[in-house]
Amino acid sequence: MLDPIEFIHNASSISKKSMNRLKLKTNPFSEKPIRGNTKFFVGRTSELSEIADILGAAQYGSVANAAIVGTKGIGKSSILNILYYASKRHNHWVVELEASQITARQFLIQLMYGIIKDNLFSVDGTLSSDYMKHSQKIIEIYKRLSNYSDKTPVHYPREKIERDLKYLLNEVKEENKLCVILIDEADQFAKRSCLGLLQFFHSFLYEDDILTFLAGPPTMVEDLTKISPAIRDRIPKIINMPPLTKEEAYDLIKRRLEDSQITGAKGYQPFSEQSIEKIIEECDGIPRRIIMTCSEAVSLGLKNGVDEIDDEIARNAMKNLGISVGHQILNHLTPAQSKIIKAMAELGGSSTVTELSGILNNSTGTIGTHLSDIYEMGYIYKERDGYNVYYTLSKELKDVLITKEDIS
Template sequence: MIDPIEFIQNASSITKKSMNKLKLKTNPFSEKPIRGNTKFFVGRTTELIEIADILGAAQYGSISNAAIVGTKGIGKSSLLNVIYYAAKRQNHWTVELEASQVTPRQFLIHLMYGIIRDNIFAMDGTLSTDYMEHSQKIIDIYRRLESFSDKTPVHYPREKIERDLDYLLNNVKEEGKLCIILIDEADQFAKKSCLGLLQFFHSFLYDEGILSFFAGSPTLMENLTKVSPAMRDRFPKIINMPPLSKEEAYDLILRRLKDAQTVKANGYDPFTENAINTIVEECDGIPRRIIMTCSESISIGLKKGLTEIDENIVKTAMKKLGISIGHQILNHLTPAQSKIIKALAESGGKSTVTELAKILNNSPGTIGTHLSDIYEMGYIYKDRSGSNVYYILSKELKDVLIPEEENL
């Protein structure tokens, strides 16, 4: 009989020895967004200048809400976190939220909870001494929020919530401070069911002293304005996030490795030069892909007890991640979109709207609309040949849906 506690301890000890073989103290590649620590933040000079200009102008009454847009894994969440801590350092009220399909009342609950927790309460969970003159009112509001959940308290009607929020913003918040609202995954609001929320945003974001940053896909503002055209006026600034340059990709890897290497390590240890070059070439400047590939390569190296990670290990990691990412994409699609993607795979991974419409016995218009949505999400590509437009599966989806011999 194996003692489970002893088994875990032994396995942990083996992992530590294997990590030392790779000249690493820990695996430095984490997907979590940067939170306050900017030593791993690479590049983005242009975007940071734009954000600095927006924050600077907002402090003097010129509010320009901004959308931060880019493909999945490009670093939007990390950039929002940089804004969060930069704004906190300037003593502004700052709230981070993730978009979800909620009503205006539910959103206000999330917003007020975040304002009080992150800005009015001290680190130890008590009311900051700066706001003691408003203590009774703030505590009354917070008590209402203690039952905070997706099911908002029925005893807290929206009119009352709006009055309380107005009190916090106009009576409690010091003059000269901004209330900065950061919303990630904002594409979740681009649905007809969120029309009421977007209409609320249109008026709410007009209030003085409120600055918002929405993060989402390259088509975020187009998607939002399809639901509520007035949103375009509220977000005059669009910050596009391109892929990292090759120099920035090398820098991203090196910074993280240096933070975790043992004293015996040099350069990009434990990666060989060819391994690093493969990662940079194949990951297309997408930070999340680079980080995931490095992390998976180290995991494989640990399991094999290796002393270095070469190009073959990196390719194995990429293949494994391709399958994993492909399944994640399929899970993200609607049933109708999944049928189209599978039909596209049955056609060898490349087909036109007309061909797919025949296979699925559906109208080209319907198929075309779904393909456009999937294309905007970055899961398929387009290629024009003469008068025909071909849709092509991404590598991640090919790895999942097309057998390897056919893919080759």
């Protein structure tokens, strides 16, 4: 009889021998936050320079709030984390928040809680000696915040919360310090329910000594402005996070491998040159995709008992994770365009506007317009055969939408 606990224990135990075969001590591809450890951080010289200029200018009275924008997995959270520690080194107040609060009141409470907990208390959990003259008031506010829930007691209304925040910023904080506020996933504020919060931001972000960085997707500032047009002039700086260059992607993998390779390992072992090339080509310069793919490839290598991770294992890793150029294209398409692409796949990868119109129950004019847009983006091809124009999926789309069984 199978003992399920014993089975899971045995199946999940990776022997030292298997790891040594891959010339690794541990799997070096972890997605854990950098948390001040920059040995795995690569590139971003121009973006870091922009941030340094913004922080430097703010220290001398020229405050310009900024948006850090880029696609998912590009490294925005890592940049915020580095900014957190850099600001701490300057002895500023720093608060890290996620855009999970949907009202100005909830945001204020989380902000104050972060200010007190992360900046006024020492590592041992006691109030720093620098703020002892304000101890009674600070402890009183902190206790009130510690008991906070989504249903804040009526005896702590927003007006009092705002007064307490102003007290912390104007009376407790030293004049030579900034209050640096880092908000990840700030695109979550781009909805009607957050209009009050964005209106509050419009005045709050204009305060002296408050420097805010909001991180989100490329359209974040535009989306926030649609909800509250006035917010645009409060975020004058936009820092775009492009994909890593090929050299930076190679460096990202190399640094992590070197940290975990056993003595005697060379180059990119256990990865073959072809597997590294494949991963860098398919992951499109997105750090999270590169790390996830490498981690999955190491796991597959251990499972298969190999001593080298070749391009086939790399391809299988990407297949398991749904990472490929084809998947990236699908994610980029609109729902209507995606339906058309999938219908083309059902027809074998090549079809006319009329054939697609029949399958999708839509007019040839609408289908034709969408196909023209997709063609302009380079995701499909077209050729004329007599009176008919055939549209054909690119190889990348065929790879993810049409299986070998479909072809046979």
